[in-house]
Amino acid sequence: MAPRKKYLERNFFNNEPELVAPKLLGTTLVIESSPKLALKLVEVEAYGGALDIASHAYRGMTKRNKVMFGPPGFLYVYFTYGMHWCANITCLKEGVPGAVLLRAGMPTEGIALMRRNRNRGDIKDQDIANGPAKLCQALGVDGSWNGLDLFGSACNIKMIANENKDFEVGRSNRIGVREESPLPWRFFIKNNMFVSKYKAQVE
DNA sequence: TTATTGATGGTCT
């Protein structure tokens, strides 16, 4: 008999991002569109507030980063390098900035549409969402999703908690950021083929 | 295999 699915609740994100991030690994993100899209998160990074020099929130609230300062459980989607979108889920209570960047996932449902969204018919499954911008492109996430309440009644996104922790969590410095004293706030599932390879890092 | 670079535009100083 299969166990009942347990969904994450907003309170899950009302915590320090570096504590939320590793617990988020193995979560299945489901978009109840037609067709349904789903992927299992295998790599994430935490970003914080005033003490985290690499965070968009480091220099205070701006038009771009204001969602990070809002309540937990909202999408923070930003545009970078002139062509890419990246998605975070906000953490911590209103007024305290924090977020977890979704860096990579293992597609489980709607793979054909994801591959089409990526504008490539020939890539392997493990290359569909093995990077933060690839993940967004595969799921069709863009700037219009910024500020979306993941736990609002109008939201068609669900997050299924991973209850059998059948993997080891790896940890490293964050990717693509410059910081003098790097924080080990990137978390990933060890030995998983769907983790990003960009500037590959281990443990 | 790894290393390098062009693409392309919003955000912030």
Added chain:
DNA sequence: GACCATCAATAAG
């Protein structure tokens, strides 16, 4: 005007 929480194509070894 500089910097980007990146990607994919190309070059080099």
